[in-house]
Every structure is written in C-alpha cells, then in structure tokens.
Amino acid sequence: METEIKSTKKKRSIKKTLLWIVAGFTVAVSIAAFFLYNNFNRLLSDALIKSFNSNIVSDVYELKFERLGVNFLLGNIDVYNVEMKPREKPLHNYPYINTSFQLKTGKILLKNVEILTLLKSNILKLERVEIAEPDIQLLISDKIPTIFPFKDSTLVATPAQTGSELSIESFLLKEFDIVNAAFHVTNTARKREFNVKNFNFSLRDLVIAQLPGKD
DSSP states (O other), X not given: OHHHHHHHHHHHHHHHHHHHHHHHHHHHHHHHHHHHHHHHHHHHHHHHXXXXXXXXXXXXXXXXXXXXXXXXXXXXEEEEEEEXXXXXSOSSOOTTOOEEEEEEEXXXXXXXXXXXXXXXXXXXXXXXXXXXXXXXXXXXXXXSOOOSOOTTOSSSOOOOOOTTOBOOOEEEEEEEEEEEEEEEEEETTTTEEEEEEEEEEEEEEEEEEOOTTOO
16 A cells, blocks of 8 residues: 555656656746747847838938837738838938928838848848828928939939948839828928828839939
8 A cells, every 4th residue: 555655656746847847848948939039029120220221211211110020920020119200410411302201100011021131131022011000291392292312313413322322213012001091291382281081092013113314
C-alpha cells in the first residue's frame, strides 16, 4: 500500500515538474516573441519614415504616426494615428507651391506590401491604400493649385538633392480608398470655403505621372 502511495506521489511530482517546465518554456517563448515583434515593428516604422523622407515631398511635408501592426501572412500593415502636415520651415524653398494640406487619421491600411523590400531598401511597394475617417484641411491660395515640388518645374530651379532623395516622377497603385472623410477647404484665390463630411472616394489602377513643362 505504501509503495502504491509513493508511486502515485512520484508520478504527480513528475507531472508537476513537467507542467512547470512547459509553462516556463511557454512564458519564455512568449516574452521572446513579444520583444522580437516589437523590435521588428520598430525596424518597420523606421523603414516607413525613411521611405517617406527619401522623397522630395519630405522637403515640404512631415509624416508622423504612433504605431503600426503587421499581418505577415497577408503582407498588410496598419498604421495608427497618422499625421501628415506642412513643415514649419521647409528643407528647401519652392516658391511655386501655393497650396498646402494637412491630414489626420486614426488608421491607414497598406495592403500587399513588399515587406522585405521595405526593410532592405526603404522602398514602399504595395497594391492598396485605405485611409479611414481622415480629417483633411486644404488651403488653396492660387487659381491653379500646386501642392508638391516636382523635378522638372519650369518656374524654379530644383535645389540639389541630398543623399538618396528622389523626385516625384511616377506612382502606380491598384487601389486607393478614402472612407468617411471630413474635408475643410479654404480657397483664398476664389474666396470660397466649404466643409464636406462622410465623404468616400475610390480610385482603381491609379497612375500619377509627371509631364515635362506641366504642373
């Protein structure tokens, strides 16, 4: 009888030990995965900012966001609490720019992103952009609005670019969606001002290309 009791206690002790080992291993793996995911998110966040800053648009505008989430299986990136606004002091002067905008949104979806390309080269390649419930402020001060700097402007010589900064020449995107947007537009050139809410906007197979001598 005593032998059976001792055997039972020994089995329970072994089970408890195994359970503690499994629990400890699970906790260790979870902690490691948490730190790896956070570190990966930090690297991806840095790559997104570098991708934006490598473009000539960053001379005039700055991009900020709070955090992001990644779906590795689908290649999707959710960017949260995003703000894009004009710099207080542009890095270069572009006198022909007569229009500015500011965008704030709780979430931007980047779909089918080539994540490895983004991490290795700081180049953002993707298929779809969806901006959810953005607040967009647009200030227009000329009858022909010019928002961004361009490489071949006939109005002003393009300043020397630093590092790997690229000019806007073309942009391809399969899908672009704005969902439930709020627009506030002030047009001082035409003395107009208006607000639009719950605005939805969709584009498919979007191609933006620059024509020499054209704004």
